[in-house]
Amino acid sequence: MMFNRRYFGEGKEDGGPGFEEEEHVESLFVVLQHLYSFTLSDYVPWMRVFDLEGHEKIISAAMKTANKYHDSIIDERVHQRRRHHDNKKEAHKDQDLLDVLISAKDENGVPLLSIDEIKSQCMDLTLATVDNPSNAAEWAIAEMINQPEILQKATEEIDRVVGKERLVQESDVPQLNYIKACLREVLRLHPVAPFNLPHVSTRDATIAGYFIPKGSHVLLSRIGLGRNPNVWKDSLKFIPERHIGSVDDHHHQLELAETELRFLSFSRGRRSCMGMALGSEMSVVLLARLLQGFEWSAPSGEEKIDLSESKYDLLMAKPLRARAKPRLAAELYQGYD
Ligand code: HEM
Numbered sequence: 001m002m003f004n005r006r007y008f009g010e011g012k013e014d015g016g017p018g019f020e021e022e023e024h025v026e027s028l029f030v031v032l033q034h035l036y037s038f039t040l041s042d043y044v045p046w047m048r049v050f051d052l053e054g055h056e057k058i059i060s061a062a063m064k065t066a067n068k069y070h071d072s073i074i075d076e077r078v079h080q081r082r083r084h085h086d087n088k089k090e091a092h093k094d095q096d097l098l099d100v101l102i103s104a105k106d107e108n109g110v111p112l113l114s115i116d117e118i119k120s121q122c123m124d125l126t127l128a129t130v131d132n133p134s135n136a137a138e139w140a141i142a143e144m145i146n147q148p149e150i151l152q153k154a155t156e157e158i159d160r161v162v163g164k165e166r167l168v169q170e171s172d173v174p175q176l177n178y179i180k181a182c183l184r185e186v187l188r189l190h191p192v193a194p195f196n197l198p199h200v201s202t203r204d205a206t207i208a209g210y211f212i213p214k215g216s217h218v219l220l221s222r223i224g225l226g227r228n229p230n231v232w233k234d235s236l237k238f239i240p241e242r243h244i245g246s247v248d249d250h251h252h253q254l255e256l257a258e259t260e261l262r263f264l265s266f267s268r269g270r271r272s273c274m275g276m277a278l279g280s281e282m283s284v285v286l287l288a289r290l291l292q293g294f295e296w297s298a299p300s301g302e303e304k305i306d307l308s309e310s311k312y313d314l315l316m317a318k319p320l321r322a323r324a325k326p327r328l329a330a331e332l333y334q335g336y337d
Pocket residue numbers: 124125128129132133136187196197198264265266267268270271272273274275276278279280282283
């Protein structure tokens with residue numbers, strides 16, 4: 001998406017990510033895991049130089065690692081496009097988000113972003129994208145393996161809408177209501193983080209009788225809303241049907257965004273997720289292709305998937321291990337190994 005490549009480095013012989021990609025993703029997760037950490041210097045700024053909790057050191061090292069992979073590609077692409085421009089070659093076609101950022105110009109044809117700004121945007125977008133769709137697909141498959149009737153219903157929907165002769169495409173998304181219901185249920189029950197991104201209130205406000213003074217740090221609890229038993233019956237159970245509503249509602253196209261704020265998927269307002277449309281498509285196509293492509297079950301010798309959460313965040317305590325048996329013709333997997 002960002003750099004028009006599946007991953008950094010050559011990858012493993014079996015098609016999986018190699019050392020470089022693992023190092024890259026690990027460094028992004030180190031940054032994300034520190035998003036909500038308490039740091040004294042957030043409240044007493046002059047103490048920053050002491051880096052008492054050691055967070056600045058950890059984050060700087062992680063950013064250095066991630067940037068090592070991004071920077072060379074960005075520098076090379078910017079130069080390549082300038083050379084293209086100087087040689088008055090045909091306009092370069094935008095292939096990925098990096099191309100879009102480089103080609104953004106004002107009405108006088110002057111580039112809108114400097115190289116440093118492009119690098120920051122690439123990092124921001126990479127951090128914002130790396131965890132949500134993969135976390136949602138992982139939890140969805142884990143929950144579905146433990147409730148095979150849900151897995152079957154989802155697979156039947158894909159077979160009915162798409163069939164087995166071609167892979168799921170973005171154009172199928174509007175018809176995949178049950179898959180979207182499963183994803184809404186994951187976003188409600190297993191959000192990637194317990195809170196939304198930290199915000200600061202810009203003016204005094206009173207909400208539901210609570211006074212929130214200007215300058216307060218505001219953290220909205222995603223699980224406080226999504227798992228609230230006053231809002232959701234059997235709130236800890238994975239029940240995709242709750243998002244489909246009445247029989248008449250079946251023609252209504254579901255969305256992953258929750259406009260009523262009964263749970264937080266992309267949030268609302270000025271600082272809500274700017275990748276709502278893209279994130280929705282990515283998540284639906286990812287989950288739908290995994291379900292279309294494979295018959296999923298617990299690993300041999302295990303009856304159920306262990307659905308425990310990690311002690312430190314809301315990811316699965318142990319990464320999902322499951323049996324995946326291909327269910328499509330071999331040629332449809334070509335190019336994906
Ligand atoms: C299923 C996928 C995704 C989900 C559930 C999701 C959810 C969220 C949530 C809950 C926020 C915090 C909003 C707040 O604090 O009020 C957020 C922020 C953000 N998201 Fe996403 N997101 C997803 C995918 C993406 C993608 C694909 C992109 C980029 C292309 C993206 C870009 C961003 C950015 C830049 C912000 C920060 C916005 C700001 O602070 O102004 N997200 N996202």
